[in-house]
Amino acid sequence: MRLASLAWRGVAARPLRSALTVASIAVGVAVVTATLVANQASTDAVRRAAQELLGEASVRVRAFDPAGFTPRAVTTLRELPGVTAAAPVGERRLTVATPPGPDEQVFTLTAIAVDPVVEPDVRDPHVVAGVPLSPDVPTGVLLNAAWAAEHRQAVGDQLLIIGRLPSAPALEIVGLVDDVGLGALESGELLIMSRDQLNAALPVSAPVASVDLVVAPGRLPDVQAALDAQLREPFVVETAADAQVRLARAQTAFAPIAFLFGLVALVVGGFLVANTLAMTLTERTRELGLLRAAGTTGRQVLALFVRQGLIFGVAGSIVGVVAGIGLAALMIGFLRATRAVLVDGLPVTPAVVLVPALLGVAVTVAAAALPARQASLVTPLEALRPSRRPGASLGDRVRAIVLIELAVVAIGIVAYPFERGAAPVPAIVLALALLVGAAVASTWLLLPLSRVIGRPFEWFFGAEGMLGRANLGRDRVRTGLTVGALMVALASVVALGTVADSARAAAERWIASVLPGGTAIRLALPEEIEAFRATFAQTPGVAATSPIAEFPAVVTAEGAAREVSLAAIDPTVFQDAGTFIFTSGTRAAAFNALRAGGAVLVPEPMAVRDGVGVGDVLELGRPGGVAAPYTVAGVIAYTLPARSPDGAIIVSLADAAAQFGVTTAGLWAMVPEPGITPAAFRQSVGETAQALAAEPIDVTQLAGELARSFDRLIGLFDVLALVAVAVAAAGIVNALAVGVAERRREIAILRSHGMTVGQVQAMVVAEAAIMGAIGGLLAAGTGLAVAWAMIVAGAPRDFGAGLSVPWPLLVATFLLGIGVASVAGLYPARVAARQPIVSSLSHFE
């Protein structure tokens, strides 16, 4: 036998504790692995979806005008020299319903209108069930498979277009498509069908938004030249790379936050490794003293402990990577099922395996450093002392843990594998620093808090509660870090819930500030403003209405043109309703300038980024057309959502009509008369919308749509946070089991004085419950602070409403802490109660 084998024996001597420690590291490694794999799967999926979107086509020619290309333009494109196939794609909103009956469902989807004859030459529809569109079945439609599953739609089912012409037949679902190509658009909320069939079903044709061109080899330059020369309507040319950028922008970034949870789980694992080795040190101090007396050097003892840490780290990393790949499969399945993010395959590359494995080993070895150093300082005299060695001072131990965890954070950030430009790195660092800081602070707060929080438990459990509370002070670093680990995990749950609530509140505030009256009607297609004005204005209970017409334009600066979105409004209606929050400029002057003409309101993010202020002039126009100067009359905190990520620049309807020829609008804001009840107003607006086959929408609904994909991701993150809670529960089992082992004799004395088996169990469970209560309480405060960090440092502009405190969640987290810890305490409680009194009385140290 070699001295080094003592490390193995140390691991094997406590199989449960070793297994829990390995598991705690494995979980952190697994979450990091799963995050990296899922992130890679998302990147791959976006790339593939973009490539498949264009299919065989070399370029997509997109109509600049919302009215789309005219039939003449489509013909021109089809006949361009070098073009072998041209596939027009139309888009419009469409409300469809399942056949009438008790289970009738109504959906509002984006209809993607294609030519079934040309489509096979351009792209694969990626049908996963049923058949592709075919001219033989003109009423056939394709649905996104995941969406269809979620809404219980299957091949062979029928759909009816709301507002269809009497002659239009029902649509038949002929196939379900994957999340690639056309099926990847609109988060899967779409319906792919024949353009001819769609146009025949409704009074107004769907605009041709784009035409995808298949070009003969080597003829692309000719086609581009011919486009400029022959196409008379404004257009934008997009390649697969452009489509990829657009699709990627539409994805909700989940990887940075998931990575944060991986680091959190590793931090928790690091605490538990440090704790486990510290416990081993406590138990083996006498043995180490004997080894030292026999001539073992301090360096050899150090190596022994580091080796033991390495065993935990390597085992945890191997298990973690394997489990992580399994978790990645689940995560990808979840993301696919919820359609929150495009994901594809299970890409296990060397990087996604090595980075987490090395992180796991590094965290473990770093966590082993302090106990190893303390072990190396054990003197031969320790073997002779009758009681166990108290160990290093609280301050020393806590300082070391801080250093360990900071090292983890540093390694994590260095190894951070994502696009740094898009990731809220400062928010991640700040959030982790808060979590680690609070976990360390919990070692100091443990006893003062236990005196207050422990009272109800003492009242409930009696002497067992009192003894349970007193036990918390026995090794307050160990207990503090165990509570800290639980707190970190629970704080993650609180932070997520708070961020989600704040996001919803911000979205509501955003929409409320930009939508006069808080209610609108969305038409399936933009309609002539003047033709419909009377219809909207005469809706009972409506005081005023304003069309909102979104259209694209280009802003010219220093000779370069950039595409932006404009929204035309009625300034008087918006002013009277108190719409828009001005961060620069005055409300009255700004609206007066809009009415006078030649003025715009600019959203704040754009103003900040481009350095634009009130009084500056923007050159706005159509591509290839004449630009006109527009003076910035005000900067607004939020603006109407638009195709452009910045949102819309606001302009008056009069200017939009005069310079841009905009005479149609797809959205009408509805302002209620004073005194009308919300329910009556909602009903009145709903009746008008129904008559126009349009959608009535309100602030809550719009905000819900904005927050929806974020909500779905929050579900995923909650699962990851609960995994960290499970790791922390393992830590509680570990710490309590060791505490019970250390107190064997003490428990036997209590038993000898008449404490029953049930009372012993209650004592240990009470101790666990108090730990959980303290963890839950600290988690509430820390979680709010972390949410604040994520909001303020991560995305301040997205959360203008600030922090929204979810009180029910805070209470639920507190109770969850007590519940999880109590359950974790059951096993040690059982062990404690089963200790034979007689043999325990002869046990000492």
Place this chain on the structure above:
Amino acid sequence: MSSPILEARDLVKTYPAGAGAVEALRGTSLSVSRGEFVALMGPSGSGKSTMLQLLGGLDTPTSGTVVIDGVELGALDEEGRTLTRRAKTGFVFQFFNLIPLLSVAENVALPFLIAGGSVGEHRPRVNELLALVGLAHKADHRPDQLSAGEQQRVALARALAPSPAILLADEPTGNLDYTTGAEILDLLWDSSERLGQTIVLVTHDARAAAYADRVLVIRDGMVRDEIPLGRRADHAPAPLIRRLASLGL
């Protein structure tokens, strides 16, 4: 001395050891009268501590019966034995008798706390016992602020707290120096003399056993000899030592 308060009949205790078994007690019996102070002596491994554990209900015999104050332990389940122990016995051990996280007063009140009471409810009794062991002024101290002798005095006060029918002490002076050990023995004597406390003391020290009214010598798992000493205020060990020597101990 009156009727037996503690009786053990034909106690057998075997422990599994490898393929076979070790017999710690081989069918031995004893009887202790109310108010009596009995010492159990014997060489290491003779079974005296096992006997004490069975008498206190800490362990169950392989066969035989123990009756404490009219209650037959063999007829009780684990819970019943625990409650009987709580009501009728007090223990003092050699090492680490106290709960380090509780104050001196709380340690003394521990049997009341376990029974669902509070320190406040039993404060007069706690103070009385602390005065008995001379530690009234250290009621709020923690065990680690006390000397080994003081800790053992607290343990004794705790064992006496519920006025147990019988006090069982397992080598209570084994970890103490001579003077401190004598103080503990004096306290045991006082409780026997003044309170009429029944005591069973396990010891290998003849000077400690000399405080007893009667000494039972255990060898090879059986009570082999009985040495009646009578109640003696001087606790002189010489007669006992002579008798033990004659028995080859």
